[in-house]
Amino acid sequence: MAAGVAPAPRRRVRLSDIADAVGYSVNTVSRALNGKADINAATRDRIVAEAERLGYVPNTQARSLVLGSTRTVGLVITNPSNPLYAGLISAIELRCRALGYTLVLLASEESPESERMAAESLIRSGVDCAIVVPVQAETAHWERLLGTGIDLVFVNRDLPGLDVDFVGIDNERGAYDATAHVLRAGARVVWSLEEDLPISTIRQRAAGYRRAIAELAPDPATARIISVPTRRRDSLTLPWQAEEAYRVSRALIDGGTLPDAVVAGNDYFALALTRALAEHGLRVPEDLLVVGYGDHPYAGFLSPSLSSVALPAAELGTTAVDVLLRGSKDSRTHRLIPPTLVVRESSTAR
Structure with missing residues (x-):
């Protein structure tokens, strides 16, 4: 390569590249990598091994378009340096990871304006749902977020005017x-x-x-x-x-x-x-x-x-995730955890 010439960026490995390498259809490769039951174990193992060899990374944006879900949870905290919230963040992240969700963290620092911006960021990023410690100054931005179909749970501080699940400390x-x-x-x-x-x-x-x-x-x-x-x-x-x-x-x-x-x-x-x-x-x-x-x-x-x-920071965080991602939403939760x-x-x- 001539001096001063930057190497061409490496092209992202596609499902078609794996299919060409193993001699199966793109559909079979996709189903194997997604753990579908109709693919036998030997075929799945061969496809997974080839995907790892080629350095395949799933396109999460494309997958979210197909599934209608980003599997992403937003978390808005007033001040991450608060020891309670530091423990809360850790518990929420661990629980989300165990359930296959990614966490997006934003901090309002007790500022209503920063909180409004955080709510808009969650809407633009397309999170599936959000856990929020509200500043307790305004509700309009949270009403807007709820109007987009994003589920919401308030933690530690409530906003009684909104029909939202709440998990707090007694x-x-x-x-x-x-x-x-x-x-x-x-x-x-x-x-x-x-x-x-x-x-x-x-x-x-x-x-x-x-x-x-x-x-x-x-x-x-x-x-x-x-x-x-x-x-x-x-x-x-x-x-x-x-x-x-x-x-x-x-x-x-x-x-x-x-x-x-x-x-x-x-x-x-x-x-x-x-x-x-x-x-x-x-x-x-x-x-x-x-x-x-x-x-x-x-x-x-x-x-x-x-x-x-x-x-109980850990129990607070774990409970908030479980309430947020529970299957049935027929009734609202208002739970206080004793200290x-x-x-x-x-x-x-x-």
Whole structure:
């Protein structure tokens, strides 16, 4: 080959190339490669071996036109760096792969505009169906997606105005269990440290906290939900801003009045609170009981180890795929999966 002349691109191997090599019809080759039962084993083995030798790769676009399906599932996540969603993505991808589906991942980063663009991308790409953690700002783009015939399942956050399947976590129960735990451990005044986003998961946790206070607190009037400003919309790397929780915690401690226990909306906030307490000479759990939410991998290795509510990310993802791809769609699914309170040193009264 002359210097400076690029080699010609290799032509894609076709079914006809395999047919010519083995001496069978294109139809026989196609049926063998698709596992049809009317092809005997010896013939199938010979065709498959020749296809592998030639480097044959199925044309999925052509196949999808024939079958009317791309066998592709879209997944829209608000923030992939959230540990819950990282586990969710992994579970969904594994389940889709086991069922012969490919996953297309898009991130909205809590932006309604990015979510609208993600919905349009799913429509243009021709996915069969989609799993979505909605921003919970608008519904028009999801209505448009449903109108194209794409099945949809919402995960973790719901949009009740749409007739869509939903699989979520029983966050009210998780917050109730955490709050009830510290009250039963002897705390008389319990506060909640929460995010300030207007989303259903936070409203559910607040409801669980209030229910436990109403049922078990000696004086329900002492309840307080402290809102932590979030800059999540300005950050593509962190699901929460621990420094904001640290700043809020320092201000509370400087104010001179503290509760007996704090139930945090996530483990980052619990970690920030513990750091602020230590800097003021206060100890967990001796001076304050602390419970987090999410049970991230580091929770059990802190000193003291952090009590936290473990979230069923794997079951959430697997269930969402199964609901999405189930055969019958005669009725809608609305399923809540319970979380589990993991009690460690930070909430064990001494």
